[in-house]
Amino acid sequence: MALALTAAELPGASPDITEATSRTGDIDDVTLRACQLGDRRAAGRFIRHYQHMVFAFLSRMVGPGPHVEDLAQEVFLRAYRALPRFERRPNTRVSTWLLTIATRLVRDRRRKRSPVLLPLHEETALPSPNAHPERERQRREIAEAFERAASQLSEEQRLVFVLAEFHGLSMQEIADLVGVPGNTVKTRLHRARQRLRELLGSLRETD
Template sequence: MPHTSPADERVGPRGELERLVAQDPMAFRAFVVKNERAVFGLLSRMLGRGPHVEDLAQEAFLRAYRALPSFDPHGPAKVSTWLLTIVTRLALDERKRRKIAVAPDAEVEAVSDQGASSPFRDRARTELRAALEQAARALPDDQCAALVLAEVQGLSLAEVGEVLGVPEATAKTKVFRAREKMRAALAAFGPKAEGSP
């Protein structure tokens, strides 16, 4: 899956980052344009699709704008990781409030793109989507966030740990456990072993 995390701000001139931290409107507008796809993607994966995602994306960027003066442009953290921390916390709060499952559309679409549409494929796609939603709903919030950050956003385990505020080893454990739970929940959709019913 392609890497869809926010644009790496270390590529551009350091002055651009400093203007962003100083809340320069043009720098912030460029920052939003560079990162809106990743923000919407993360929110959609953690909360499902709908108009609430746009509202939460706006809230995330507003929180980021207000907090920009506290970001150290000379520190070790990338501003993209800092932004994903804000977005993830917002999504976790909303997920706890509403208890929403991860939106599995990309995984379902990847499976459905493997051949032409047919009634059998359509039914299988619907069943797979329902199973993914149920499996994701069963994940603890922190494991859901870790899985989405690692698998959908393409963050390294160190970055996942930074976003979640945990050591890299803990992030690795959360991603591993989330994968195992999803795998176990979706075992019925895999190939059957010989001799199994």
């Protein structure tokens, strides 16, 4: 039985994506099976479990803004349509499957739009009233420097960097998701890291 959720029933506000900086644990088998059978309460738990990860990935790939919410809704709608056919295997993770859907959506969007330079860092929350002003200033400067450097990465390098460094995927998981050999993933990730080191080094020298 396919899930019949509409976009209006999906999350209406972007969650705090600062939590989604590492691998997201998978949802339990009982909840997953209930989702596949059309249980709306289980579907709500599914959304809450993965929404931080999905919002974070999309923000890092297309830049933060209201468009991320629309893309996240589309990711979950596509997932719900496909969930009844999803089979959990020992090496198959729901989180990686969702990131695959999100990656395809980002690529579809890029093909329809002109490429732009986009920020890699997450939208940051307002500083705490107790935060030290100097520390906050340094944090912003570091984030801005990293953003300027990351905007110089190619789309392929950016994708593998985000999946590896922010979402904790293995080389093989990224290779399966992107559809390229593992050695290609390693090369792209190495070049992304190397390029960032070079750019951040040059930025420090010019500051």
